[in-house]
Structures are given as C-alpha cells and as structure tokens.
Amino acid sequence: MQFTDEQIRQLAPDPASAAAGKQLANPAKWVTKCSHELALWGDCQGSGKVPYSTVIDLSNLGFKCTCPSRKFPCKHGLGLLFLMAGNKAAFTVSDTLAPHVEDWLSKRNARQTAKEQTEAKPVDEKARQKRADQRTAKVDEGVEALGAWLKDQVRTGLVDAQQQAYQFSSKIAARMVDAQAPALASRLNAINVLDFYRDGWQKSLLKHLAYTYMIANAYRKINDLPEQWQEEIRTLVGWNTSKETLLQTGETLEDRWTVLCVQQENQDKLRVEKVWLWANGAQRFGLLLNFYAPGQIAPQTFLAGTTLAATLVYYPAVSPLRVLVKTIEGTIDTQWPVGASSLEQVLEHCRQQLALNPLQPQVPALLAEVSLRKVQDRWWLVDGQGRALPLRHFDAQALRILAATLGRPFHGMATWEDGQLSLCAYWADNRFFTV
Amino acid sequence: MEPHLEELVKSAILGTEKYVPNYGLYGETLAQKITETGIDREDVFLRQCAAAFAYEAAGAVTSPLEGANQAFTGNVGQLANGALERLLETALREENRHVLAYLAFTAAQKQVSAPPYLVPDLLDQTLKYGDPSGHLTALSGAVGQWLSQFNTRWKRLFEAAAEEDFDTAPHAARVAQLEKLRATDPDAALGKLDGVIQQEAADARWDMLFCLRVGLNENDLPFLEKMTKDKSKKVKELAINLLTLQPMSTISQLNLAYLKAAMSIEEKRGLLSTKRQLVFSESAVPDPLLFQLGLEKISSEKGVDDHIHQIAQVLGQTHPDILAAQLGTDALTLIELVFQSKQIKTLKPALSKAAEQFGHPVWSKYLLAQGHNSLTMLSHLSQADQLAICGKWLDNPALVGMAVAQFTNHPDYPIIPHDIAVKIIGLIKNARTYFEAPTYTKLGFIFPDSVLPILTQMQKAAQKNDDHPSRHLAQNVGTILQCIQIRQQLQD
Numbered sequence: 001m002q003f004t005d006e007q008i009r010q011l012a013p014d015p016a017s018a019a020a021g022k023q024l025a026n027p028a029k030w031v032t033k034c035s036h037e038l039a040l041w042g043d044c045q046g047s048g049k050v051p052y053s054t055v056i057d058l059s060n061l062g063f064k065c066t067c068p069s070r071k072f073p074c075k076h077g078l079g080l081l082f083l084m085a086g087n088k089a090a091f092t093v094s095d096t097l098a099p100h101v102e103d104w105l106s107k108r109n110a111r112q113t114a115k116e117q118t119e120a121k122p123v124d125e126k127a128r129q130k131r132a133d134q135r136t137a138k139v140d141e142g143v144e145a146l147g148a149w150l151k152d153q154v155r156t157g158l159v160d161a162q163q164q165a166y167q168f169s170s171k172i173a174a175r176m177v178d179a180q181a182p183a184l185a186s187r188l189n190a191i192n193v194l195d196f197y198r199d200g201w202q203k204s205l206l207k208h209l210a211y212t213y214m215i216a217n218a219y220r221k222i223n224d225l226p227e228q229w230q231e232e233i234r235t236l237v238g239w240n241t242s243k244e245t246l247l248q249t250g251e252t253l254e255d256r257w258t259v260l261c262v263q264q265e266n267q268d269k270l271r272v273e274k275v276w277l278w279a280n281g282a283q284r285f286g287l288l289l290n291f292y293a294p295g296q297i298a299p300q301t302f303l304a305g306t307t308l309a310a311t312l313v314y315y316p317a318v319s320p321l322r323v324l325v326k327t328i329e330g331t332i333d334t335q336w337p338v339g340a341s342s343l344e345q346v347l348e349h350c351r352q353q354l355a356l357n358p359l360q361p362q363v364p365a366l367l368a369e370v371s372l373r374k375v376q377d378r379w380w381l382v383d384g385q386g387r388a389l390p391l392r393h394f395d396a397q398a399l400r401i402l403a404a405t406l407g408r409p410f411h412g413m414a415t416w417e418d419g420q421l422s423l424c425a426y427w428a429d430n431r432f433f434t435v
Numbered sequence: 436m437e438p439h440l441e442e443l444v445k446s447a448i449l450g451t452e453k454y455v456p457n458y459g460l461y462g463e464t465l466a467q468k469i470t471e472t473g474i475d476r477e478d479v480f481l482r483q484c485a486a487a488f489a490y491e492a493a494g495a496v497t498s499p500l501e502g503a504n505q506a507f508t509g510n511v512g513q514l515a516n517g518a519l520e521r522l523l524e525t526a527l528r529e530e531n532r533h534v535l536a537y538l539a540f541t542a543a544q545k546q547v548s549a550p551p552y553l554v555p556d557l558l559d560q561t562l563k564y565g566d567p568s569g570h571l572t573a574l575s576g577a578v579g580q581w582l583s584q585f586n587t588r589w590k591r592l593f594e595a596a597a598e599e600d601f602d603t604a605p606h607a608a609r610v611a612q613l614e615k616l617r618a619t620d621p622d623a624a625l626g627k628l629d630g631v632i633q634q635e636a637a638d639a640r641w642d643m644l645f646c647l648r649v650g651l652n653e654n655d656l657p658f659l660e661k662m663t664k665d666k667s668k669k670v671k672e673l674a675i676n677l678l679t680l681q682p683m684s685t686i687s688q689l690n691l692a693y694l695k696a697a698m699s700i701e702e703k704r705g706l707l708s709t710k711r712q713l714v715f716s717e718s719a720v721p722d723p724l725l726f727q728l729g730l731e732k733i734s735s736e737k738g739v740d741d742h743i744h745q746i747a748q749v750l751g752q753t754h755p756d757i758l759a760a761q762l763g764t765d766a767l768t769l770i771e772l773v774f775q776s777k778q779i780k781t782l783k784p785a786l787s788k789a790a791e792q793f794g795h796p797v798w799s800k801y802l803l804a805q806g807h808n809s810l811t812m813l814s815h816l817s818q819a820d821q822l823a824i825c826g827k828w829l830d831n832p833a834l835v836g837m838a839v840a841q842f843t844n845h846p847d848y849p850i851i852p853h854d855i856a857v858k859i860i861g862l863i864k865n866a867r868t869y870f871e872a873p874t875y876t877k878l879g880f881i882f883p884d885s886v887l888p889i890l891t892q893m894q895k896a897a898q899k900n901d902d903h904p905s906r907h908l909a910q911n912v913g914t915i916l917q918c919i920q921i922r923q924q925l926q927d
Contacts, residue, residue, distance in 0.1 A: 005521055009528070021531055023917060028891075076706065085843040086521060099524035159632030203440065206447045210484035217482070339459055343497045349495055380575050387497035397553075403582055403769065404552035405508035417493055 007303045009264065010434075011061075013071045026078025027090040032256030033083065034098065035091040040084055044076045053099050054080050059330035061301040072298075075225060112154060112327075117415065135180050139237060142179020143216045146172060146188075150213045151287045161205060165196035168205075171384055176238075183238035187212055204418065206299045211359055223261055231316040236359060241315055246324055250313035253323075255279035257286065258307045258335055260413045261424035261434050269294060275302045275325065276364060276424060277312070278337050286312055286323035286366045300325065307335045318357040321364075323354060329364055336427045338411050339366025343383040350416040362415040362422070369409040372402050381421055384409070392422040397435055399428060440491065451480050458483050461746050491537060505585075507551075509577045515547045518924040523549055527556040532564045534921065539627055540848060541925050547639035548576025555582065558589045566592070568846055601627065606639055613646040621650035629658055637667035653683050660685070675728050680792065681753035689722040690749045695761045697746050700772060713772040717742045721749065736781070742805040743778050755795045766797045770793035774805070784841050787812070806835055822852060829858045839870065843877035856882045857889065863911065864893055875911045879918020890916050 012018035025042060027033070031051050033042035038059050043051035052067040054076040063077035083090060097105065129150075130320040149172045161168055169188040174187035191208045194201055216224065218233045225233065235241070236267040241250075256279070263274040275288040294297060309329040314320040340346050346365045370381045373388070379398040391398065405428045412426030425434045442456035455476065458466035465486055473479030500624050515523055519542060526535040542548070549557050554575045561571040569580035572592050580763075583589040601612055624646065624728040628802055632643050642661060647655055655677070662674035678684040703710045717740070734744035750758075759769040773782055777919065788811045790798035799812035813821055821841065828838035839859065842851055859878065863870075870878075884889075890912050897909035 005524060015529075021486070022525055023913070026920060029771075086518075150481060154447055154480055155452050156476050157448055157453065202444045202448055206444055206484055206490045209447075210481050210488060213481040214485045217478075226463055230744050347495060347497055351495065354489070354492045358485075360493065370504065371503050373500060373502070375500060380498075380500055382500050383497075386499055388500035389497055399555045399582065400552070401583060402585065403554045403578065405576065406511075406551055407504075419492070431552070 003081055003303070004392075004432075005082065005085055005304075006433075007305060008078060008081045008085060011073060011081070011301055011302060013073070016060070016069050017073075017075050017078060020075035020080025021082055023070050024075055025082035025086055025323075026423050027083065027087060029079070030083070030090075033080065033091050035084065035095045036097055039097060039101050039105060040080055040091070041098055042080050042083075044079065046076075052076050053100065055104055057105060057246075058081060059305065060112075061331070062108060062299075065182045073301075095331070104378070117200075120302075138179050139181050139219075141240075142176055142181050142184070143219050143237065145179070146181075146184060147173055147213065147216045147220070150216065152208055153209060158202065158205060162196045162201070166192050168192055168196075172257060181238040183236055184212070184215065185238070187215075189267070207418075215359060228316065228318050232318045232359070234359065235315065235317060243324060246313050246315060247326060248316065250324070251320060252311060252313050252326065253279055253284070253286075254281055254311040255281045256307055256335060257310050257312065258337060259302045259304050259415040260302050262302050263424070271296075273298070273302075278366070278413070279312075280307070280335050281422060283337075285312070285321060286409065287321045288312075288323050288325065295339075298329065304434045305334060305336070305427075307332050319353055319360065323361070335364055336411065336432065337367045337413075339413070341368045341383065341386050342385055343367075343370065343381065343389050344385075345417070347389065364413065364415050364424075365421075367412045367414055367426075370412065371407055372405060373407070374398070374402075381414075382421070390420045392417070392420040393435070401435065404428060437491065439487055441488055443480075446480065447484070451476050455480075456483075460885035466679060475593050478630050494751075505579060507581045509581060511548065511551065511578055512576055513545075513547045514550050515545075516550075517869065519545070519547070520553075521807050522921055522924065523553055523557075526555055526654045527560060531876070532560065534565055534918070535560065536570070536847060537877075537918075537921070538925075540846070543570045543698045548578065549574045556583065558592065561592060564663075600629075606642070610642050610646060612642065613643060614649055615648040615649055616645050622654055623650055624650075625655055625658060625732055632662075634918050635790065639668060640665065640667065640670050641673055644670060644677070645736070646678075647677055652678060653682055656681060656684050658839060665690045672729065676752075676792075682754060686725065686728060687753070689725050690753050691757060691761060693719060693721045693725065693749055693880070694746065694753055694758055697742065697749075697924070698758075700764060711768075713776045715743060715776075715778065716744055721745055725749070739781050745779050747778075747782050747785040750782060751792070753789060754793050755789055755798050766795065767801065770798050770801050772832055783807075786795060790815070808837060810837060810841060814833055818849065826855050826858065829855065829862065835862060836870075839874060839878070842881055843874055845881070848880045850883050851881050853885045856886045860886060860889055860893070863908070872914075873909075875914040876918050879915040880922055882915060882919055884919065887919060890919075 008021070012021065019233075024030075028306055031043040031045055034040070038057070040056040040058060041054065046067065048427075052065055052245060054067075055063040055064070056063055056077060060299045063073035065074045065076045067074050067076055069075065096102075118135050143391045158280045159408040167192045173188035173192075174186045176182070177189060187208070191205065194204050194208070196205075200419045215236045216300070217231060219237050222230050222233055230239075257277045258280060259275060260278055261274075261276040263273050265274070271294075273288075273290040273292065275290070277286040278284075279286060288302075290298065309332050311326040311328075312323040313326050315322040315324065342347065346367060349365055353360065367381065370383050372391070373380050373382050379391040379393055379395075381391055382388045393401070401423060405426065409430070410426050412423055412430040414421040416422075423435050425432065427433065436783070440455075446454045446456040458470060460481075462691075466483060469482045470479050473482065492770065514520075519538065522534070523538050523542075525531075527536055530700075557575050558579055561575070566572050575582075580593050583593050590864050601609055604612065613624050613628060616627065626878065628646065629642055632640050637641065647659070659674050659678050659681075663671055663678070665671045665674065675686065678686045679690065680685060693761060696717050699712050699714050700711055701714065703712050719742070726732060730745060730748055732741065732745070736744070755766040755769065759766045762769060764772075770786060773779060773786060776782070785804055785805050786798060787809065789795065790802055791809060794815045796815045796817075799809075799815040799845065800820055803809070803812055803816070807830065813824060825838040825841050828834035842859075859882075894909050894912040894916065897905045899905075
C-alpha cells in the first residue's frame with residue numbers, strides 16, 4: 001500500500017524521530033533499498049562501519065532495525081518508509097525476500113501463532129476463582145464507599161467544587177484503584193479534567209456524578225440485572241473479560257476494517273490508544289483500546305485511513321463496541337465509508353444507541369456530505385437540508401477542517417458526546433485527515 | 436438549559452440538605468417511581484439527575500442554521516504539489532522558518548499557492564515569524580484570504596492600508612501604511628503625515644518622518660523645512676538629513692555653494708609630469724543658515740583645522756556626482772584626489788557617509804577597496820563586485836560574519852561561485868568560525884551543487900570521530916547537505 005507522510009508521522013514515537021526519519025528519506029543514505037509486496041528492507045549507513053539493517057513488514061505493519069535506538073520505530077524504519085512514500089522509484093523491486101527478511105517475517109508469523117496457542121492454554125480455575133472472590137470483596141467495599149461519597153457531595157453541595165478544580169475526585173479515584181475497580185477510577189479521574197472555569201461546568205459535573213452513581217447502584221444489584229447488562233456494568237466497574245475467554249466465546253467478525261482514527265491519551269502512567277474501526281461488510285463500528293506502560297512497544301501499528309482484512313472479537317456489552325484483535329491478515333485496498341446523508345439520521349442513530357445504553361460516554365457515527373459553518377462564534381456541522389448540529393472543536397481545530405474542506409461538503413466520522421459532535425476523521429478530495 | 440435541569444443543578448450546588456427540587460418537571464410518572472423506590476433523599480436525587488440527563492440526550496434535535504453559505508467560491512489557482520507540497524508540510528510541522536522562507540520564495544517563482552490544508556499553519560507561522568518578503572502571505576493564496584475572515588489575527592495579514600483605519604491603527608501599523616502609500620502615492624502619504632505628526636510623541640514623529648525617505652521629492656521640501664524647527668533634536672536632525680538628500684533644497688544648495696568655494700582642483704607642475712591636487716580654502720565661509728541648522732563651527736579634534744572640520748561635515752551631506760560636476764571632474768577622480776590630500780583622515784568618514792546616504796556605487800566600490808567595510812556600501816555594488824569584495828572579506832576572520840551575512844541575507848538566494856563556497860566550507864571545517872544555526876540552512880540554499888562531494892566527504896570524516904566538535908561539524912554539514920538536496924528536489 002502507499003503511505004502518506006502524514007500517516008508515517010503518526011507512527012513516530014515523537015516529533016524528533018519523525019524529523020530524523022525524514023532526513024533519512026534520501027536514497028544517498030541507503031546502501032541498499034529493496035521492496036517486495038510483503039516487506040521493505042534496506043541498509044542505512046550510520047556512523048558505524050557496518051550499516052544498519054532495517055526491515056518493515058508491510059502486511060502486518062512492524063519494524064526491525066539493527067541500530068541501538070530504544071525508540072520504536074527508530075528513525076531508520078521511519079526513514080525507509082518516508083523514502084518509499086516520496087520516491088518509490090529509488091527502491092529495487094525484488095521478486096523474492098532476502099534471507100534475513102524472510103527469516104524475520106516467518107519468526108513474526110510463528111510468534112503470532114504461538115501467541116494464539118498460548119492464549120488457548122487452560123488455567124488453574126481454583127486459583128482464579130480464589131483471586132476473583134478476593135477481588136469481588138474489595139470491589140464491593142469500594143463501590144459502597146463510592147456511593148456514600150457521591151451522596152455526601154450532593155448533600156453538602158458542589159458550591160466549593162471549583163476551588164478544588166483538577167483534584168475534586170482524586171482521593172476517591174485513588175480509593176477505587178485500591179478497590180481494584182479501575183474503570184470507576186478512570187471515570188472519576190475524568191471529572192478532574194473538566195473545565196471548571198467554563199460556563200456550564202456545574203451541569204457536566206452533576207452528569208458525571210449522577211451516571212457514576214447509577215453504575216455503582218447497578219453494581220450493587222448486579223444479580224437482578226439481565227445478563228447483557230451484568231456484563232456491561234461489570235465492564236464499567238473495571239472487571240475485564242479475559243482475552244482467552246473472549247477469543248473462545250466472544251462475537252467474532254471477519255471483515256474489511258477501515259482504521260478511521262487513532263487517538264492517544266495518557267491516563268496516569270499508562271498510554272491509552274483508542275483505535276476507531278469500521279467494518280465495511282457488517283457496517284459496524286469497533287473500538288480497539290490498547291494500554292501501554294512507559295517504554296512498551298505496540299505489537300501492531302494502526303494507520304488512520306488504511307483498511308485491514310482482519311478478524312476481531314467484540315466484548316460482550318449491551319451495545320457491543322469494544323473489540324479485540326484476533327487475527328490481521330494484512331492491509332488491503334483502502335475503503336473509506338460513507339455515512340448517513342442527513343444529520344437527523346445521524347442523531348437518530350445516536351439516540352437509538354443511547355436508548356440502548358445511556359451510560360456509554362460517546363456514540364460513534366459516520367457522516368456524509370456535511371460542511372462546516374461558523375455562526376455567532378460557534379462551529380456547526382450542516383447537512384444538505386440545512387439542519388445543523390453543534391461541533392465541540394475550538395477555533396484552531398475547526399479552522400484546519402474548514403481549510404482542508406474549503407467549507408464544502410465532506411464525509412467523516414464523529415462521536416456524539418454531551419449534545420455535541422466531535423469530529424475524529426474526515427476525508428475530502430481523495431485525502432484522509434484525522435483531527 | 437431546560438428548567439428541570441436548572442432545578443437539579445441548583446439543588447446540586449446548594450446541596451440537597453438545603454434545597455430539594457421539584458422532580459416532576461421532565462416526566463411525572465418516572466419521577467414518581469424513582470421517588471417511591473428511593474433509599475434516601477440523595478439516592479433519589481442522583482437517580483433523578485441520571486434520568487433527566489438521559490431524557491435530555493434522547494431529546495436532542497438538529498437546528499436549522501441561518502446565514503449564508505460560507506464555502507470558498509473563488510479559484511484556488513495553481514497549487515504546490517509533489518516535492519514542494521511535501522517539503523512545505525514538513526517545514527510547517529517542524530516550524531523551520533528558514534526552510535519555509537526558501538520554499539515560499541520558490542513557490543513565488545513557480546507562481547503556486549500552498550495546498551488549502553496547509554494554510555492555517557502557514558498563516559499562524561507568518562504571524563509568528565513575520566513576512567518581510569511577503570512571500571509567505573502570497574503563498575497562502577486566495578484560500579488564505581478567504582480563511583482570514585474567520586480569524587481576526589489572520590485578517591491583519593491581508594488588511595490593506597485602508598484610510599479609515601489609519602486614525603485608529605496602532606503605531607507600527609500606521610508607519611507600515613505610510614511606507615506602503617509613500618511608494619505608490621508620495622503626495623497622499625505626505626498629506627496624511629502632515630495631518631497627524633504634530634499630535635505624536637517625539638519617537639513616533641521620528642518613525643513617521645523616516646517614512647519620507649521612500650519616494651523623497653521636491654514636494655516634500657516645505658514640510659521638511661517646517662520639521663527642522665521641531666522641538667525634538669532627533670526629529671530635527673532627521674529632517675535636515677532628508678533635506679540634504681534633495682539637491683533642490685536650500686540646505687543642499689548652500690552646502691554645494693560652500694564646497695564650491697572651499698574646494699578646488701589645482702594642477703601642480705613637477706619635473707616630469709603635472710599633478711592634480713585638491714586645495715581647501717580657509718577663507719570660504721559657510722552660510723549662517725547652515726550653522727543654524729547644526730553645522731559645527733569649531734573642531735574639537737586636535738590638529739584638525741576648523742575649516743576642514745566644516746568641509747568634512749558638508750561633504751558628507753553632498754551628492755558626489757553633483758559636487759564632482761561643480762569641481763569640473765568626475766566622482767572617481769574626486770575621491771582619488773581626496774584620498775591623496777593630507778586631510779584624508781578627517782574627510783574619510785564624510786566620504787563614507789556620502790557614499791552610503793546617496794547610494795553611490797563608484798565611491799562605495801572605491802571605499803570598500805580601501806578597506807572601509809560596510810554592508811550598506813556593499814549593497815550599492817553590482818552582484819559581481821559584491822562577490823569579489825566578499826571573497827576578500829572571507830580571508831579576514833573579523834569580516835567573515837559580514838561576508839556570509841551578505842550572501843545568506845539575499846532575498847533571491849543567488850547561487851554563489853564554487854571557489855567562494857569552498858572558502859566558506861574551509862572555514863567551517865577548520866572550526867575557525869562558528870555560525871548561528873540558521874546560517875547553515877541558508878548556506879545550503881546558495882551553495883552550488885558542485886560542493887556536494889566535498890561536503891559529503893567532510894560529513895563522513897566528522898562522523899568517524901565521537902568528540903563534540905566533530906559531532907557539531909557533522910550536524911551542521913548535514914544541515915547544509917539537506918538544504919542542497921531540498922533545492923535539488925525542487926528543481927526535479
């Protein structure tokens with residue numbers, strides 16, 4: 001497939017690596033540079049006597065380099081990819097893979113197979129049950145404490161909340177971490193990033209508190225809930241479905257998945273990668289959540305705007321959205337989806353999703369033929385019928401979208417959250433952009 | 436906000452122990468059910484809130500949007516593509532303003548604009564780093580102008596010197612408007628200046644008056660003469676200086692008359708040949724008006740006669756060609772004669788001043804050859820003469836900076852000759868001179884392709900060592916190489 005500079009930059013661990021990689025996108029820097037439909041490889045003359053050998057797996061994007069850099073991908077990997085993007089003719093097209101490339105690719109495939117086999121290995125059920133019981137007790141205690149804290153907040157009033165901006169719920173969030181209810185802790189930490197100096201903060205805060213209370217309350221009565229809701233509430237508290245179980249019992253979908261958007265955010269010390277995917281055949285969204293510790297290397301790289309042939313498994317939920325990768329066969333010809341052409345239809349889809357599960361924080365939706373407009377200092381998305389929905393973005397982001405689309409109709413993908421649309425990706429004039 | 440949500444928020448702020456809202460406002464049946472099944476007051480309140488917010492989300496609707504379509508309807512024109520597009524994107528992302536300036540120059544040559552998706556970054560960086568050449572603003576093209584209506588900061592980049600804005604615009608903008616107007620309509624600019632200058636502070640008056648150097652003409656004389664009576668000494672001196680630049684001004688006429696009386700060229704017969712020499716008359720006296728306008732009567736320098744001191748001052752204010760004609764010779768002969776005179780030490784600064792002020796190429800070239808190093812004088816020479824002078828400057832460590840600045844600050848990025856480039860590379864290699872980081876970038880754009888092998892070899896040699904100077908050298912050479920490659924990519 002053909003990568004764009006923008007896509008390659010998204011792969012870089014930091015801007016400095018991207019800049020260094022860009023400098024290596026020069027045929028003169030590479031002693032050899034070969035391309036094959038499965039891989040790219042080349043030898044880059046560095047400061048040492050022996051050139052660094054760099055290999056890129058194109059089917060299941062991955063990098064390997066003999067340089068000592070701890071960054072991943074290193075500048076050589078990025079440089080080779082930049083060179084491919086800018087000067088394809090500089091590569092020698094090879095019908096066969098070089099031995100070291102073939103060796104690495106086969107090891108990579110073998111690892112993937114071994115991983116699948118390991119995942120199927122049986123576990124000590126007795127020990128697992130014991131751990132689960134211990135955790136259940138901790139979570140129960142934590143949820144009780146959370147309910148009491150929430151009630152205390154509304155009993156005494158939120159008038160002083162602004163003075164505790166950014167640490168309003170820090171202590172109770174830490175308590176939830178101790179209680180092994182990480183999802184509740186994240187939800188509470190999200191309160192601390194609310195803008196307490198913006199009009200309407202009181203409503204946002206109350207909404208967070210009320211919905212968190214609903215989760216805590218539902219968890220206390222979890223056995224009275226329908227099965228699907230039990231799974232949903234357990235997930236919202238922080239119970240994970242094990243990958244092994246999920247791979248065995250989850251809803252599997254083999255499809256052509258378009259990567260719509262890759263968002264990165266930091267939660268405490270973890271880097272959270274949110275990959276929004278669209279199944280072109282089943283016409284469904286999937287949200288892949290990856291959590292990385294500092295320095296941890298992502299085993300799989302997702303590029304917004306590309307399409308993968310892959311099999312994913314949905315986590316059980318009231319309205320299943322989160323997915324786990326089972327297998328990725330490779331990248332295929334890019335397919336960018338087209339959504340509903342009226343915003344009323346988009347909103348109807350969001351209303352239906354929220355009716356199914358009012359606790360989901362954001363609802364993804366595809367857009368078609370919408371354009372951007374600024375009215376009274378606020379940005380709106382307008383459809384062909386002149387109906388509009390407010391956009392969450394501030395001027396800086398909105399102006400970028402406006403420039404790229406020239407204010408003309410475009411297709412895109414957005415999430416509906418708190419009564420506003422948040423544009424994640426859009427495509428216009430055969431170009432794919434992420435926000 | 437809906438009334439029932441306002442009720443809930445009010446209660447949440449005050450606390451449920453102080454204020455319990457009316458829950459029936461959004462759905463009586465549901466509210467009643469929640470109240471009936473509640474454990475306590477706060478449990479009821481929080482569940483009522485959750486239900487109310489769910490109701491709100493379920494009831495969201497689209498709005499009709501008034502107002503005209505804001506889409507771009509113009510012609511985007513020819514857009515940068517291929518290597519130029521990629522390089523622009525990279526330069527903007529890395530905020531490499533020197534590379535960006537070169538790319539903007541190239542785009543101007545090719546008469547192409549930046550692709551629309553790059554325009555917001557381009558306008559932001561134009562505002563941040565300035566755009567003296569105007570290439571960056573031009574690069575944003577019609578799309579930039581259209582986008583500027585959505586951002587007041589960007590709008591400033593495209594605002595013309597509109598008359599109605601002059602009275603309210605900040606000082607720097609007014610000066611810029613005056614300079615711009617002066618270039619196209621000097622009299623209109625003068626009229627505008629005359630109307631406001633007396634209301635300004637001394638520094639602002641000086642800035643505005645300085646605008647008159649652009650398009651200076653005879654019509655400015657009455658105004659400038661009026662300004663010679665300004666309260667500020669600084670403003671007064673500037674007015675006098677501008678008057679001396681106009682041959683028809685009274686001060687120029689009096690200066691010329693005085694020099695004609697004070698200087699003459701006489702022939703002195705020797706044994707074998709006749710030698711011409713400059714003679715300075717002590718009896719000639721400047722017009723009293725010149726003293727009133729600041730001419731110093733008495734020399735404060737030991738060994739310098741008062742009349743020589745006066746001649747030096749007036750010489751610096753007189754156009755070389757006009758003076759030479761009055762003395763019956765040409766400018767080159769005149770400066771040669773001045774240099775041969777015994778008073779040259781006192782007169783030299785005056786010659787430099789005249790060469791710089793009047794932009795005189797002959798005197799500038801002569802003075803530069805005599806070792807008077809001035810970038811202003813250099814700028815009055817032809818490209819070939821500039822290169823020759825700068826080539827010499829490169830041999831003098833004290834002048835290397837000036838020479839390189841002359842090459843790198845040229846707005847048209849002319850490629851310098853191979854031998855001069857090699858000289859500069861030699862300086863970099865021997866670590867005799869360290870330049871500021873942007874200089875290496877700019878050098879890359881003006882070095883000829885022929886130095887590529889030398890630089891590549893130099894980089895490889897530097898990379899073999901691991902000491903700081905070698906790494907520094909390798910990095911700087913790498914920057915130069917990268918810029919040469921950028922230029923080559925744009926030529927492809």
